[in-house]
Amino acid sequence: MSSEGAMPGARPGLAEAHKVIELGYGGNERFVMNMGPQHPSAHGVFRMILTLEGEIIVGVDPIIGYLHRCHEKLGEALTYVQYPTIASKTDYVAAMTSELTYVLAAERIGQVEVPRRAQYLRVLVAELQRVASHLLWLGTWCLDMGGALGGGATVFLYCFREREMVLDLFEALTGARLLYGFHQVGGTRYDLPEGWTGACRETVDHIDRRIDEYEALLEENAIFKVRTQGVGVISRELAMDVGVAGPLLRGSGIAFDLRRHDPYSSYEEFDFRVPVEAAGDCYARYRVRMQEFRESIRIVHQVLERLPAGPISSRPGVKSVGQVKIPKGETYSRVEGPRGEVGCYLVSDGGTKPYRMKWRGASFSNLAVIGHILPGHKVADAVAILGSVDPVFGEVDR
Amino acid sequence: MNAEQAIRLIQERFGVPATGESPNRLEPLHLLVSVPKERWVEFARFAREELGCRYFSHLTAVDWKAEGFELVCRVENLEAGIGLTVKARIGQDPAPSLTGIYRGADWMERECYDLFGIRFEGHPDLRRILLPQDWEGHPLRKDYAVDTPHPPYR
Numbered sequence: 195m196s197s198e199g200a201m202p203g204a205r206p207g208l209a210e211a212h213k214v215i216e217l218g219y220g221g222n223e224r225f226v227m228n229m230g231p232q233h234p235s236a237h238g239v240f241r242m243i244l245t246l247e248g249e250i251i252v253g254v255d256p257i258i259g260y261l262h263r264c265h266e267k268l269g270e271a272l273t274y275v276q277y278p279t280i281a282s283k284t285d286y287v288a289a290m291t292s293e294l295t296y297v298l299a300a301e302r303i304g305q306v307e308v309p310r311r312a313q314y315l316r317v318l319v320a321e322l323q324r325v326a327s328h329l330l331w332l333g334t335w336c337l338d339m340g341g342a343l344g345g346g347a348t349v350f351l352y353c354f355r356e357r358e359m360v361l362d363l364f365e366a367l368t369g370a371r372l373l374y375g376f377h378q379v380g381g382t383r384y385d386l387p388e389g390w391t392g393a394c395r396e397t398v399d400h401i402d403r404r405i406d407e408y409e410a411l412l413e414e415n416a417i418f419k420v421r422t423q424g425v426g427v428i429s430r431e432l433a434m435d436v437g438v439a440g441p442l443l444r445g446s447g448i449a450f451d452l453r454r455h456d457p458y459s460s461y462e463e464f465d466f467r468v469p470v471e472a473a474g475d476c477y478a479r480y481r482v483r484m485q486e487f488r489e490s491i492r493i494v495h496q497v498l499e500r501l502p503a504g505p506i507s508s509r510p511g512v513k514s515v516g517q518v519k520i521p522k523g524e525t526y527s528r529v530e531g532p533r534g535e536v537g538c539y540l541v542s543d544g545g546t547k548p549y550r551m552k553w554r555g556a557s558f559s560n561l562a563v564i565g566h567i568l569p570g571h572k573v574a575d576a577v578a579i580l581g582s583v584d585p586v587f588g589e590v591d592r
Numbered sequence: 593m594n595a596e597q598a599i600r601l602i603q604e605r606f607g608v609p610a611t612g613e614s615p616n617r618l619e620p621l622h623l624l625v626s627v628p629k630e631r632w633v634e635f636a637r638f639a640r641e642e643l644g645c646r647y648f649s650h651l652t653a654v655d656w657k658a659e660g661f662e663l664v665c666r667v668e669n670l671e672a673g674i675g676l677t678v679k680a681r682i683g684q685d686p687a688p689s690l691t692g693i694y695r696g697a698d699w700m701e702r703e704c705y706d707l708f709g710i711r712f713e714g715h716p717d718l719r720r721i722l723l724p725q726d727w728e729g730h731p732l733r734k735d736y737a738v739d740t741p742h743p744p745y746r
Binding site for chain 1: 646648649652654655666673677695696699703707720722731732736738
């Protein structure tokens with residue numbers, strides 16, 4: 195399996211990861227440690243074969259695929275009406291994102307108009323989803339880093355309490371808490387129920403105040419800073435070369451956000467900042483996400499203020515699964531999800547199903563960086579770094 | 593570097609036109625180029641070094657049945673906002689690997705090998721990434737039925 199020397203420098207640590215264990219008492223003996231796939235801090239099912247020298251990681255072999263369902267084959271077997279609901283199962287903690295990516299691709303090839311109200315609703319749910327997803331990330335990441343953060347579960351429980359409020363909003367809107375089926379080709383499936391707008395405003399304002407508390411709790415904690423600052427640095431070059439996206443890219447000093455640089459669904463009409471941090475470490479990624487919370491909440495307020503009246507879909511309601519036909523063509527649509535660029539490369543042959551559909555999972559590309567940044571760190575840091583990457587294995591394995 | 597310069601440079605060096613990404617989307621910032629497979633690696637190096645496309649987005653393939661496989665790779669120049677989708681028809685042959693140019697090609701090519709069975713020559717560690725190592729067949733090939741049985745997995 196190992197092919198030492200074939201491509202020097204291409205996979206740092208991999209050749210080491212396959213080397214035979216050497217035992218001794220010299221202080222630099224090597225041993226191989228398995229982590230996962232059922233490890234509590236693996237954020238899903240992820241396995242790493244770590245080669246250690248003492249407590250220092252010298253080689254990493256990340257193993258993924260435990261949650262593989264071959265979404266791309268499913269996409270070829272299901273119609274444009276059926277698949278958006280399934281798309282939400284790629285990144286199941288940010289289901290709105292992948293649904294939107296898929297319908298955007300189909301709409302772009304088919305030149306399907308989307309009413310303005312639907313475009314605004316899409317922005318609204320995408321930003322609420324970002325808040326919910328970042329809350330999940332912050333809670334689980336702090337849980338990973340454990341006792342140093344005031345008992346470990348403190349921030350976790352706070353975040354889940356607030357995330358629950360966003361999920362309640364989604365439940366009122368779509369009837370589902372995690373996997374929504376909200377988007378469809380031509381618009382959205384549901385409109386806001388009565389009283390929802392007020393509840394939404396209250397919720398995001400509440401979360402806005404809570405974020406101040408989280409920041410006070412974490413950023414005045416010296417141990418939190420030691421565990422995150424200067425740990426897991428991704429350089430600008432590495433970030434671009436591997437193709438990481440979202441908070442990882444912006445945490446490495448690259449100001450790139452699709453909502454700003456390739457706007458879709460009327461994002462150009464909203465006022466928000468693109469937070470950037472230069473350090474590239476876990477702390478920088480943390481800072482980027484904390485600022486994104488507030489920007490998302492600002493966008494939510496703007497949508498609610500300016501939400502246009504009108505229809506929510508340019509197509510009739512769903513009556514049969516073969517109802518939507520997309521002309522021949524191909525496109526690549528992409529959406530700035532909570533974890534970065536979620537892309538869908540779609541090839542249509544003119545039928546009711548795509549000829550080929552490729553997911554560019556943000557988590558897949560982000561996780562690919564792990565083998566490059568772990569070597570040199572301690573085992574405990576591996577947990578902090580993995581958490582700061584925020585992988586969702588439904589999207590890594592698709 | 594802007595899109596017009598990039599289009600001109602590609603025409604000069606490779607003699608192929610760079611067009612809008614799809615017939616329905618003629619935007620200068622999303623370019624689509626087809627190159628012969630012999631120049632696949634050369635083009636990637638050119639895109640990275642001369643067009644400034646240092647960001648690796650993704651690499652995949654399309655199975656065109658009798659016409660064989662087509663590689664699709666997208667790289668970007670984030671500063672200039674140029675997205676470049678490069679394609680090459682490879683038939684049933686192995687493909688040259690881009691791992692020496694973009695580190696992001698590593699996992700993407702492994703995925704492509706896993707799901708399409710395309711061998712990438714020069715890849716340092718070409719093994720399955722999503723499916724188990726002992727899986728038979730490559731699911732994204734058009735001749736692979738959705739309900740193909742696979743004991744003991746299902």
